[in-house]
Amino acid sequence: MASKKQILNLLEDLARQLDIRVRYEKTTARGGLCKHKGKYQIIIDPKANDDFKIDTVVQALKSFNLDKIFISPALRDILEITN
Numbered sequence: 001m002a003s004k005k006q007i008l009n010l011l012e013d014l015a016r017q018l019d020i021r022v023r024y025e026k027t028t029a030r031g032g033l034c035k036h037k038g039k040y041q042i043i044i045d046p047k048a049n050d051d052f053k054i055d056t057v058v059q060a061l062k063s064f065n066l067d068k069i070f071i072s073p074a075l076r077d078i079l080e081i082t083n
Contacts, residue, residue, distance in 0.1 A: 002074065004050035010075050011057040015042060018064055022057065033060035054078075 002010070012022045021039065024046040031044035031052075042060045044053050058079055071079065 004054060007075075007078060008050060008054055008057065010072070011054065011061065011078075014061060014066075014069070014071065014075065015057060017069055018061070018066075020060070020064075031056045033063060 015022050019039070020033075021041045023041055023043050025043055026047075027043055027045050029043075030048055031042070033040060033042050035041070040060075042057055044056050048056070061079060066079070
């Protein structure tokens with residue numbers, strides 16, 4: 001089983017494949033998906049716990065069509081299981 005840090009790294013890699021930048025910055029909203037100057041970004045408070053970070057990236061990635069991108073079965077399970 002992959003660690004939470006490894007899962008987060010895999011999700012960040014997937015976001016990069018979709019040309020989505022993942023940024024860790026202090027924010028009052030704790031994080032989420034936004035579009036700035038035509039580019040999607042996922043902004044996450046760096047102090048958030050790993051579960052929140054993973055969930056934030058997963059929820060953002062679910063907004064996109066992932067059918068044409070290879071996603072490992074383990075990561076696909078995470079994308080499908082997390083609500």
